[in-house]
Amino acid sequence: xxxxxxxxxxxAERAERIxxxxxxAVLIAAERLRARGIDVVNFGVGEPDxxxxxxxxxxxxxxxxxxxxxxxxxxxxxxxxxAICQWHRREFGTDYQLPESVITVGGKQALFxxxxxxxxxxxxxxxxxxxxxxxxxxxxxxxxxxxxxxxxAGDGFRLRAAQVEALVTPRTKVLLVNSPxxxxxxxxxxxxxxxxxxxxxxxxxxxxxxxxxxxxxFGDLKPFSVAALPGAKGNVIVAGSFSKTxxxxxxxxxxxxxxxxxxxxxxxxxxxxxxxxxxxSQYAALAAATGPMDCVQAMRSEYEQRRxxxxxxxxxxxxVVCSPxxxxxxxxxxxxxxxRVRALRARNEVADTARLVVDLLEEGHVAAVHGEAFGxxxxxxISFANSLERIREGLSRMKAFLSx
Ligand code: PLP
Numbered sequence: 001x002x003x004x005x006x007x008x009x010x011x012a013e014r015a016e017r018i019x020x021x022x023x024x025a026v027l028i029a030a031e032r033l034r035a036r037g038i039d040v041v042n043f044g045v046g047e048p049d050x051x052x053x054x055x056x057x058x059x060x061x062x063x064x065x066x067x068x069x070x071x072x073x074x075x076x077x078x079x080x081x082x083a084i085c086q087w088h089r090r091e092f093g094t095d096y097q098l099p100e101s102v103i104t105v106g107g108k109q110a111l112f113x114x115x116x117x118x119x120x121x122x123x124x125x126x127x128x129x130x131x132x133x134x135x136x137x138x139x140x141x142x143x144x145x146x147x148x149x150x151x152x153a154g155d156g157f158r159l160r161a162a163q164v165e166a167l168v169t170p171r172t173k174v175l176l177v178n179s180p181x182x183x184x185x186x187x188x189x190x191x192x193x194x195x196x197x198x199x200x201x202x203x204x205x206x207x208x209x210x211x212x213x214x215x216x217x218f219g220d221l222k223p224f225s226v227a228a229l230p231g232a233k234g235n236v237i238v239a240g241s242f243s244k245t246x247x248x249x250x251x252x253x254x255x256x257x258x259x260x261x262x263x264x265x266x267x268x269x270x271x272x273x274x275x276x277x278x279x280x281s282q283y284a285a286l287a288a289a290t291g292p293m294d295c296v297q298a299m300r301s302e303y304e305q306r307r308x309x310x311x312x313x314x315x316x317x318x319x320v321v322c323s324p325x326x327x328x329x330x331x332x333x334x335x336x337x338x339x340r341v342r343a344l345r346a347r348n349e350v351a352d353t354a355r356l357v358v359d360l361l362e363e364g365h366v367a368a369v370h371g372e373a374f375g376x377x378x379x380x381x382i383s384f385a386n387s388l389e390r391i392r393e394g395l396s397r398m399k400a401f402l403s404x
Pocket of ligand 1: 046132182
């Protein structure tokens with residue numbers, strides 16, 4: 001008998017356009033060390049360490065008891081769509097109606113589906129860097145090409161309309177803005193958002209705004225949505241999420257708000273892929289959107305305390321430079337001038353942060369994410385969704401490692 005030959009696996013061309021999320025790879029490596037009994041400080045996480053607030057969990061328990069365990073309408077249960085529109089109105093001053101809303105499987109699906117329904121092959125999407133790791137792949141998967149706007153560390157990584165305008169071409173279809181930003185924590189100033197809206201309207205570009213961290217703001221900053229500006233709705237698509245605001249990452253609920261034809265197209269795509277966000281999660285999200293916001297405020301002020309400890313700890317590490325984050329729960333630090341990186345360079349050794357995070361994990365037992373993943377070589381992202389005690393421990397380990 002002939003030996004069976006291995007068939008060559010010929011994946012579709014679109015399969016080659018995406019890679020595994022690099023933040024996941026760090027977590028897997030950290031998990032491997034932990035399995036060997038090593039105490040790892042996890043600064044790699046991208047999710048709140050708080051449990052989901054009690055009233056939200058109880059709503060899910062009730063939904064289960066009432067057997068809300070069936071398919072729901074594809075765009076989500078009507079009370080939740082209505083509640084999202086009202087929540088967004090209360091929090092930001094927008095004016096969305098139920099047909100302009102869709103409930104998605106996390107904010108990620110809202111972003112993925114919006115890009116899939118808007119971007120044609122060869123279209124350009126203006127993407128500010130440092131960017132969230134998933135954006136370039138989502139754009140590529142949709143057939144588009146990311147045109148990167150490099151924000152300036154000296155300006156706290158704030159995105160400016162003039163930088164965006166310089167990249168507009170006849171092929172520009174979408175401007176994708178994430179504020180507060182993952183990984184830098186930068187917040188687009190309200191007036192710059194206004195200028196960006198104006199340029200999008202002038203050039204007939206969609207402004208896709210990722211409001212995933214909308215309520216995690218520090219100092220005097222208040223939640224802001226560009227969709228609330230007069231005349232904005234025709235050009236804006238909002239992608240929102242319950243994940244970070246309400247500490248609900250595992251429930252997988254997000255939403256999109258926008259002009260009905262786009263929302264309808266996103267619903268069609270969802271109807272042929274995931275069908276609907278989990279029924280029980282939708283009832284939990286309904287309790288979140290209609291319930292008190294003081295739990296969000298309590299988590300926010302806890303992050304603010306941690307941020308102060310992180311900034312103090314980073315200031316004590318020689319050579320580290322970090323713009324204070326204005327929102328989200330990450331610090332994005334430049335490590336180019338640390339003794340460790342300088343020594344690697346002096347020896348002509350590879351000193352990229354992809355290598356540095358591997359060494360930091362192996363030697364320093366701290367998990368962080370490398371800057372290259374966010375389009376920013378020379379940087380590390382650390383998350384302060386961690387207890388003060390673990391933050392102090394992790395920073396002291398980082399100091400020892402980067403000073404070595
Ligand atoms: N947008 C940004 C900037 C994020 O960091 C994340 C998650 O890390 C998301 C969107 C998606 O979150 P989810 O799908 O959990 O709502």
